[in-house]
Amino acid sequence: MSRVIVLGGLGQFGRTAAVQLRSLGIAVQTASRDLRSDIHVDANDGASLRTAFRPNDLVIDAAGPFHGRSAALVEAAIDVGFDVIDINDDLRYAKAILAMQPRIDTAGIRVLSSASSVSAVAATIVRQSGITTPVRVSAFLAPASRHTANAGAARSLIRSVGQPIRVFRDGKLQTAIGWSESRSFRLPAPAGSICGRLFECADSVYLPRIWPTLREVAMYVDTNTPGVNSLLRLATVSPAIRKLLESQVRLSTWIARKFGSSAGGIGYEIEDAGGHVAPYAMVSGTNSFVTAVAPAVLAARSIVEGRFPARGLVLPDRHVETNILLAFLESKGLSLTAVT
Numbered sequence: 001m002s003r004v005i006v007l008g009g010l011g012q013f014g015r016t017a018a019v020q021l022r023s024l025g026i027a028v029q030t031a032s033r034d035l036r037s038d039i040h041v042d043a044n045d046g047a048s049l050r051t052a053f054r055p056n057d058l059v060i061d062a063a064g065p066f067h068g069r070s071a072a073l074v075e076a077a078i079d080v081g082f083d084v085i086d087i088n089d090d091l092r093y094a095k096a097i098l099a100m101q102p103r104i105d106t107a108g109i110r111v112l113s114s115a116s117s118v119s120a121v122a123a124t125i126v127r128q129s130g131i132t133t134p135v136r137v138s139a140f141l142a143p144a145s146r147h148t149a150n151a152g153a154a155r156s157l158i159r160s161v162g163q164p165i166r167v168f169r170d171g172k173l174q175t176a177i178g179w180s181e182s183r184s185f186r187l188p189a190p191a192g193s194i195c196g197r198l199f200e201c202a203d204s205v206y207l208p209r210i211w212p213t214l215r216e217v218a219m220y221v222d223t224n225t226p227g228v229n230s231l232l233r234l235a236t237v238s239p240a241i242r243k244l245l246e247s248q249v250r251l252s253t254w255i256a257r258k259f260g261s262s263a264g265g266i267g268y269e270i271e272d273a274g275g276h277v278a279p280y281a282m283v284s285g286t287n288s289f290v291t292a293v294a295p296a297v298l299a300a301r302s303i304v305e306g307r308f309p310a311r312g313l314v315l316p317d318r319h320v321e322t323n324i325l326l327a328f329l330e331s332k333g334l335s336l337t338a339v340t
Helices: 012-023 046-052 072-080 091-099 101-107 117-129 151-158 203-210 228-235 239-247 249-259 288-292 294-304 322-331
Strands: 004-007 029-032 058-061 083-086 110-112 134-142 164-169 172-177 182-186 193-199 216-221 264-272 277-284 312-314 336-338
Touching (some): 004 012, 012 288, 058 072, 072 083, 072 101, 091 203, 101 312, 117 203, 117 277, 117 288, 117 322, 134 193, 134 203, 151 239, 151 249, 182 264, 228 239, 239 249, 277 288, 294 322
Parallel strands (some): 004 029, 004 058, 058 083, 110 312
Antiparallel strands (some): 264 277
């Protein structure tokens, strides 16, 4: 191992990943377009990436939003010979990485994509449920918006509102309208009940690869900011409101950070062929955002310590052992709860 580098290391999740890695005794450098970073690099520029990174580097990719990213980093990793762990949540990006699997495997590097709440934590919860042949996985996300709201995430959300998205239904990817359907889920205190709206995410391509029995995979998002859910519902039928939101992303981000919730969490429903549903949740009043980087951090530690033999494209259920991830999250105040 040459260096451990957090790409996007000055952003919200990049900073969080760097802090958690350093707390585990791992020396970290940051990389981004920002000149304050240790390494100056553009995540979408292949030449820049090939100059910045060396063989045997380990790059933790937190340079979102992933819906605006090319696959330039993984292309560079194949050519140069470094490993990549990303916290991608975007379905389009996940499909691009899956299409590169033969080349990744041949290169002998490691690529762990979606080592985040989407899709590594989701896979961990399915494993923990004990349901070996799931037919449905529904995820319910209520981010701690006061801590995590940023312009990139806001644009990712707004671009799906009232627009065609893809979800996994009837055993295949199908088109639906983003934010047009709602589902309720009762998260434990301090988060409480949420009403999520339909959102596109990488779970819809990764989880069916891991569990071929799946017939439905979907995510429902509650913005966890007073009034914003209602405004987004209006935007699904009003192009004018949607355009206004797109033009005022930074204002929306400020509102979320000012008035949004400090508590956040994620819930899951895992259903088997007999109709039995196992609901689980993880909630925190302060640290729920750590969930987004925990799988990447723990996978990086395993690689640094020489305990991660797998190479090639590694699917999210193999990023980190279930007991290790759950113990780490519990140490951060995020215990897994079976919801009754």
